[in-house]
């Protein structure tokens with residue numbers, strides 16, 4: 001395990017984290033550094049974010065000491081607009097959602113996980129935001145959000161975003177990085193314009209190989225010349241119909257931590273492709289080599305490897321589609337239950353559909369087919385449900401396994417890889433019937 005995980009506090013939730021180390025919380029959420037005189041100099045994003053969180057402008061913000069926890073936070077969730085998330089890391093902010101809070105067919109914004117690689121930008125003003133499309137295009141362009149709405153068809157789609165590292169916590173030997181369990185996945189309604197339409201208007205030159213995405217967030221070092229993350233897509237993938245440049249999340253402005261006011265949403269591929277706080281898409285004639293595109297980031301070995309095996313850097317390949325997976329969202333793990341249980345959840349497989357979900361309540365000896373909905377659109381997860389009758393009092397496990405349109409079924413055990421990506425092993429939920 002990296003040092004980071006041993007030394008950093010692991011509070012159960014955001015409120016606890018603020019209570020425990022307000023100065024660190026200030027730094028993580030508001031970018032506010034404490035000074036000798038204990039004044040925090042809250043400005044820019046810090047001020048805007050805190051104002052959003054307390055629900056009003058703060059006229060006397062200059063007087064606020066660093067690390068002061070707004071009293072309003074004591075009675076409300078510390079991250080206004082987020083509900084019940086588990087904080088995994090404070091700097092950068094990373095928070096996941098317990099499976100039972102992901103039960104809705106469409107994930108409410110309050111329950112969409114947060115995965116930041118750096119510090120959110122100072123300015124998230126939708127009115128002055130601009131997006132530039134350049135590189136190998138015939139007509140480079142810069143658009144305001146109003147321009148995007150005017151010039152291109154506006155569409156709303158339910159789209160699944162899953163972090164490439166979701167499930168990393170279960171790797172043995174462990175993999176360094178955020179110890180996500182199950183909840184770095186969500187399927188919200190996103191409204192925006194198609195990346196494809198915007199690229200077509202720009203005129204993609206022949207020879208383009210990859211897109212490169214840039215956001216406005218800053219590197220943890222504070223170095224303005226460094227980006228925390230800049231990933232891209234093969235141009236053929238970028239031209240598919242279900243990739244959006246989104247300005248609304250569930251019918252409202254994007255949450256600040258989910259990339260307000262503009263982001264990419266690339267369903268079915270690692271969440272890292274879905275650049276938040278999107279400022280620029282440039283087209284390149286090489287595979288993009290921005291931060292977190294190279295080395296072993298979001299890459300896996302080009303062959304199955306044994307647990308713990310050393311793999312040479314040149315044997316890693318870029319992760320493209322995410323694998324077939326399911327999540328049980330009801331009942332909650334550890335629940336006390338009656339004998340009749342309605343099992344519910346979602347299943348997804350990047351660039352494919354789910355054809356079947358099976359449920360077991362006897363440790364995999366027998367399976368029953370769950371009722372499975374079609375995706376509401378291409379890129380949405382599929383909801384399933386099954387009525388299970390447990391024979392007598394005792395401890396049970398409910399297991400779910402999905403099969404996709406290519407006939408690939410979720411594995412029971414983890415396919416190990418050094419960086420802990422793509423854990424799609426079957427989800428198990430323990431139940432007690434008394």
Ligand SMILES: Nc1nc2c(c(=O)[nH]1)N[C@H]1C(S)=C(S)[C@@H](COP(=O)(O)O)O[C@H]1N2
Pocket residue numbers: 112113114115116117118161162163164214215216217228229257258259270271272273274275276277
């Ligand atoms: N600009 C920017 N975009 C980003 C990131 C980031 O740190 N900065 N994190 C990426 C990663 S790794 C994931 S999994 C998704 C998570 O999206 P969310 O935080 O809205 O859930 O955003 C992606 N887009």
Ligand SMILES: [Mo]
Pocket residue numbers: 115162163164165270271272
């Ligand atoms: Mo991610």
